[in-house]
Each structure stands twice: as structure tokens, then as C-alpha cells.
Amino acid sequence: MQVRDVEPVLFISNKLSNPNAGTESQLLNLINHLPRDRFKPKLLVLQRSAFTDSGALSCDVDALGYSSLQDPRTWLAFWRYARRAYSEGYRLAHIFFHDPSIIAPPLLHAAGIRSIISRRDMGYWYNKWYLFVLRITGRFASKVVVNSRAVGEIAVSEEHIRGDKVELIYNGYDLPENAQQSLVQDIREIKDNGLGPIIFLVANFRPLKRIEDAIQALSLLSKESVDAQLVVIGSGDWLPLESLAEGLGISDRVHFLGGRKDVKAYLPFGDIGILCSESEGYSNSVVEYMQAGLPAVVSDVGGNREAVIHGETGFRYPVKNVDQLSKHLLFLLNHPEIAREMGSSGKVLAVERHNLQKMIGAHVELYDMVLGNTDCSHISGEY
Numbered sequence: 431m432q433v434r435d436v437e438p439v440l441f442i443s444n445k446l447s448n449p450n451a452g453t454e455s456q457l458l459n460l461i462n463h464l465p466r467d468r469f470k471p472k473l474l475v476l477q478r479s480a481f482t483d484s485g486a487l488s489c490d491v492d493a494l495g496y497s498s499l500q501d502p503r504t505w506l507a508f509w510r511y512a513r514r515a516y517s518e519g520y521r522l523a524h525i526f527f528h529d530p531s532i533i534a535p536p537l538l539h540a541a542g543i544r545s546i547i548s549r550r551d552m553g554y555w556y557n558k559w560y561l562f563v564l565r566i567t568g569r570f571a572s573k574v575v576v577n578s579r580a581v582g583e584i585a586v587s588e589e590h591i592r593g594d595k596v597e598l599i600y601n602g603y604d605l606p607e608n609a610q611q612s613l614v615q616d617i618r619e620i621k622d623n624g625l626g627p628i629i630f631l632v633a634n635f636r637p638l639k640r641i642e643d644a645i646q647a648l649s650l651l652s653k654e655s656v657d658a659q660l661v662v663i664g665s666g667d668w669l670p671l672e673s674l675a676e677g678l679g680i681s682d683r684v685h686f687l688g689g690r691k692d693v694k695a696y697l698p699f700g701d702i703g704i705l706c707s708e709s710e711g712y713s714n715s716v717v718e719y720m721q722a723g724l725p726a727v728v729s730d731v732g733g734n735r736e737a738v739i740h741g742e743t744g745f746r747y748p749v750k751n752v753d754q755l756s757k758h759l760l761f762l763l764n765h766p767e768i769a770r771e772m773g774s775s776g777k778v779l780a781v782e783r784h785n786l787q788k789m790i791g792a793h794v795e796l797y798d799m800v801l802g803n804t805d806c807s808h809i810s811g812e813y
Contacts, residue, residue, distance in 0.1 A: 441472065450689065549575070549577075561588060602787070647755045658759070663688075665688060716737045
């Protein structure tokens with residue numbers, strides 16, 4: 431039996447500050463769970479952060495020291511690093527976020543290192559300059575990993591990535607029973623306050639998340655004398671939305687809990703999960719709702735169309751349509767048995783599609799393919 435050498439793999443990111451954010455958590459899952467008898471990961475960040483300096487990562491971390499694409503020193507420093515990495519045996523790099531995916535592919539290619547780019551959103555950050563450069567530098571990448579068909583379509587249509595380069599690998603997650611549990615006393619108190627079922631929204635405060643739509647939908651339910659509460663978990667300045675809830679007279683029913691590391695310990699206390707974003711690649715929050723057995727009501731955008739099967743695991747509604755959002759919530763609140771059935775169906779789908787080991791295995795196959803260790807030509811089917 432042939433024993434394979436352990437392949438060093440370089441992961442490249444910009445500034446890795448929040449390990450609980452969507453892309454960051456998937457990158458860390460990949461680093462933490464890659465089989466060490468096959469691959470030895472190292473992380474290169476363009477900028478240092480308290481997290482990457484903390485020693486909490488399961489691999490070595492290097493910081494480039496430069497990050498501006500307009501600064502020639504960034505390109506020179508990266509070129510020197512790439513040459514050194516090649517001399518140390520690196521033949522493969524996996525790149526996350528858009529700035530590294532501009533600078534890294536051509537310089538890695540010149541140094542003799544093959545590269546994979548990850549795309550995990552609908553390109554809300556695109557502008558003419560980015561697209562012009564990405565359409566050039568993307569040619570040097572061996573593969574592009576996407577986490578939804580919608581993201582793959584955007585990469586092909588906007589960045590002009592060749593379709594045969596695109597590989598669909600869904601996000602992978604630990605099962606809730608393997609997640610660290612906590613006392614979560616705050617959610618227990620909300621559950622027992624007598625103000626109605628709990629609707630969860632897990633998202634950091636960003637305008638494109640449209641969390642105000644959830645508050646307005648709750649206001650419509652309140653006007654219909656329907657008891658329900660909205661619990662928002664995420665980081666950010668919530669004062670404007672707190673003011674909105676107060677102005678609508680529902681401040682006692684809207685709870686902002688801030689960022690939480692143990693989101694999965696909170697969700698079993700809920701009845702419905704929602705997401706109102708105007709742009710989504712493939713939401714971690716929606717998968718977490720499904721894992722917790724919650725029906726999901728989400729805006730009909732991007733990867734949400736794959737994540738939620740309308741009428742089976744939840745509902746989709748036209749983005750910004752608060753009236754339709756409230757109607758879906760009203761239906762689920764008035765039909766708890768159907769809501770539980772939808773939640774159960776979503777949980778089955780989450781286990782089948784988003785198994786962590788399945789995600790890791792797909793990346794192992796992809797790395798072997800790019801390195802020439804296998805003859806397989808496609809990992810996850812056409813996107």
C-alpha cells in the first residue's frame with residue numbers, strides 16, 4: 431500500500447478578526463478538521479488581529495504586514511513570501527476574501543504554486559475596478575469553490591470564471607449535540623415571560639441584512655393581536671433598531687442579545703428562524719435554524735433559494751416585502767404542527783447536505799485533484 435506524503439497547504443485571508451462570522455468560521459472549520467495525516471495547513475493573513483495573535487488557531491500563522499492593493503510593498507512582500515513558500519514545499523494555496531484573491535493567484539502561479547479561490551457571497555462588494563482586475567487574476571486560479579449554485583452563477587457571469595473551474599461544496603457544520611452548551615439564562619427568561627413564541631434572527635448589524643423588516647413585520651403581527659417576540663443575535667450598534675421598536679410600541683417584544691459564541695445553544699428555545707437580507711451567498715444562520723429544527727422564513731435572494739425549500743422547510747418571500755413576511759410568520763404561528771413538520775424536514779436536509787465531514791472530504795478530494803494526486807474531474811456535480 432502506497433503511503434502518501436503529507437502535503438503542506440497554505441490558506442490565505444485578509445484580516446481574520448471574528449472567528450464566529452460566516453466565511454471565517456468555515457475557513458477555521460476547514461483548517462481545524464483537515465486530516466493531518468494528509469495535509470499540514472498554514473494560515474497567511476495580510477493583516478494581523480488579536481485573534482490571529484492569540485495562539486488559538488490549530489496551525490501556524492504568518493502575517494504579511496501589508497494589505498493595500500495600491501501599495502507596491504504589498505505585492506513585493508507577497509511575491510517574496512510566495513517564493514519562500516515554494517522553497518518550503520508548498521504547491522497549493524486556498525484563498526479567501528476578495529483582496530487576497532486579486533493579489534495571490536498570479537503571484538502564486540509565477541512562483542509555481544497552484545491556487546483555489548473561495549467565493550461565498552453574491553458579490554455585493556463588486557465595483558468596476560474589482561471586476562476588471564478579478565477577470566484577469568482569476569485566470570490564474572486552478573479552481574473556484576462556491577457554497578451555492580447562485581454564487582457559482584455570479585462568479586461565472588460577473589468574474590468570467592470558466593464554468594469547468596467552479597466546484598460546489600456546501601458549508602459544513604458540527605451537529606448541535608456536539609456544540610458547547612451554556613446556561614443561556616437570558617433566553618430562558620425571554621421564553622418564560624409570557625409574551626409569546628420566539629422568532630430568531632441571527633445576523634450582525636449591517637444594512638443589507640434589513641433587520642428593520644423583521645421589526646416591522648412583528649409590529650404588523652402585534653396589530654393583529656398575535657403574540658410573538660423577536661430575538662436578534664449578532665454584533666453591532668443596535669440603538670437605531672431599538673429606537674425603531676420603541677417607536678412602533680413593541681420594544682418589550684424585541685430583544686437584542688449581542689454577539690454570542692454559543693448560538694446553537696439558544697436556537698432550541700425558538701419557534702421560527704428568519705433572515706431578511708437583500709443579498710446572501712449561503713447563510714450560516716439558515717443552516718443553524720434548520721439544525722435546530724426551526725422552520726425558516728427568508729428573503730428570496732441568492733443562496734436562500736437553495737437553502738429553504740418553499741412550503742417544505744419554510745417559506746421564501748420577496749425581499750423588502752414586509753407584508754408577505756408577516757403573513758408567513760402568522761401562518762406558522764397559527765399552525766404550530768405544520769411549523770414543527772417544516773422544522774423537522776429542514777433538520778433532515780441540514781444533516782444530509784451540511785455534514786461537516788462531507789465538506790472536509792470534498793475539499794480533500796479537490797486538493798488531491800488540483801495537486802494531481804487523483805484523476806477525478808469533478809467534486810460536487812454541476813453548480
